[in-house]
Amino acid sequence: MAKKKSRSTPEINAGSMADIAFLLLIFFIVATTMDVDSGITTKLPPMPEDEQQDDSEIKDRNVFTVLVNANDQILVEGNWEDIRNMRKLAKDFVANPQQKANLSENPQVAVISLQNDRGTSYNMYIQVQNELKAAYNELRDEASRSKFGKLFADLSDDQRQEIQEMYPIKISEAEPKDVSKSN
Amino acid sequence: MAKFKKKGGKSTPSINTASLPDIVFMLLFFFMVTTVIRDASLKVRVQTPNATEIQKLEKKSLVSYIYIGPPNSEALRKTFGTEPRIQLNDSYASLNDIPQFIEMERKARDEREVPLMTTSLKVDKETKMGIVSDVKQELRKLNALKINYSTKKGGLKDN
Numbered sequence: 001m002a003k004k005k006s007r008s009t010p011e012i013n014a015g016s017m018a019d020i021a022f023l024l025l026i027f028f029i030v031a032t033t034m035d036v037d038s039g040i041t042t043k044l045p046p047m048p049e050d051e052q053q054d055d056s057e058i059k060d061r062n063v064f065t066v067l068v069n070a071n072d073q074i075l076v077e078g079n080w081e082d083i084r085n086m087r088k089l090a091k092d093f094v095a096n097p098q099q100k101a102n103l104s105e106n107p108q109v110a111v112i113s114l115q116n117d118r119g120t121s122y123n124m125y126i127q128v129q130n131e132l133k134a135a136y137n138e139l140r141d142e143a144s145r146s147k148f149g150k151l152f153a154d155l156s157d158d159q160r161q162e163i164q165e166m167y168p169i170k171i172s173e174a175e176p177k178d179v180s181k182s183n
Numbered sequence: 184m185a186k187f188k189k190k191g192g193k194s195t196p197s198i199n200t201a202s203l204p205d206i207v208f209m210l211l212f213f214f215m216v217t218t219v220i221r222d223a224s225l226k227v228r229v230q231t232p233n234a235t236e237i238q239k240l241e242k243k244s245l246v247s248y249i250y251i252g253p254p255n256s257e258a259l260r261k262t263f264g265t266e267p268r269i270q271l272n273d274s275y276a277s278l279n280d281i282p283q284f285i286e287m288e289r290k291a292r293d294e295r296e297v298p299l300m301t302t303s304l305k306v307d308k309e310t311k312m313g314i315v316s317d318v319k320q321e322l323r324k325l326n327a328l329k330i331n332y333s334t335k336k337g338g339l340k341d342n
Contacts, residue, residue, distance in 0.1 A: 039231070042331075116312050134236045
């Protein structure tokens with residue numbers, strides 16, 4: 001009888017369980033950084049294999065040149081422009097709804113060429129990138145809404161690819177001046 | 184009357200706290216899962232610019248970070264000046280250290296995952312583009328082409 005009694009495990013006092021859990025909880029609350037990392041995602045062009053020049057010629061009207069100087073001033077196609085007009089200009093250039101002769105022939109061949117100075121501030125660079133990306137995103141949204149009645153982000157993979165082919169994002173960043181100058 | 188008085192005595196009934204650990208554990212697991220413990224202590228000031236067209240960085244484990252900005256404390260400024268510097272892992276680095284850094288990051292991952300790796304550039308907004316272009320050029324050479332300019336959400340007017 002006595003033997004039997006000793007085998008039964010004594011009950012562990014679980015009263016301090018809550019304290020332990022609280023301790024851990026407080027540690028993790030303090031250590032948590034809730035902000036998710038986000039940003040503008042781009043893909044750099046691969047390094048050219050050798051020094052051969054790209055011989056595919058791009059017509060002048062299909063290139064939308066954006067230059068940013070060391071004072072963060074923007075030159076778009078030879079005119080001083082404000083950052084606030086960039087999005088509209090870029091959209092007009094890519095889509096070219098009125099088929100103007102000085103804007104791109106069609107969105108597939110349109111290229112935006114972006115060149116900045118070494119003295120340009122990073123902030124301005126991001127703003128310009130952002131506006132150009134926004135122009136494309138707006139065009140894609142408009143296209144997907146008229147075609148599928150949904151926003152670009154809500155499309156299925158096939159539909160998305162179709163829109164992507166309609167408006168391929170071609171933002172070419174001219175290399176720093178000491179390297180071979182393309183486009 | 185007396186009958187009621189007797190029953191509803193002044194002593195408050197004790198609440199059963201047996202489920203308290205369960206609740207706390209639930210919260211604990213939530214925070215454990217969402218926690219990202221910062222692995223590098225920053226030695227540069229990074230105030231990222233604002234942008235609207237942002238995408239969330241998926242798969243944190245495949246992201247390597249490069250920080251660029253001016254030294255962020257008085258002591259560091261005394262030794263290193265106020266010019267923007269590159270920080271990799273825990274220390275200042277030069278452009279020549281980037282290949283080794285990327286190589287180490289690649290080695291730490293599965294071979295199949297290497298093409299999916301993203302480099303997140305956390306750059307202070309007052310930095311000049313010169314140093315950023317150099318880093319980008321370096322990454323191009325290393326064929327680490329997927330990059331992400333870390334930004335906060337916000338419009339033009341917030342800058």
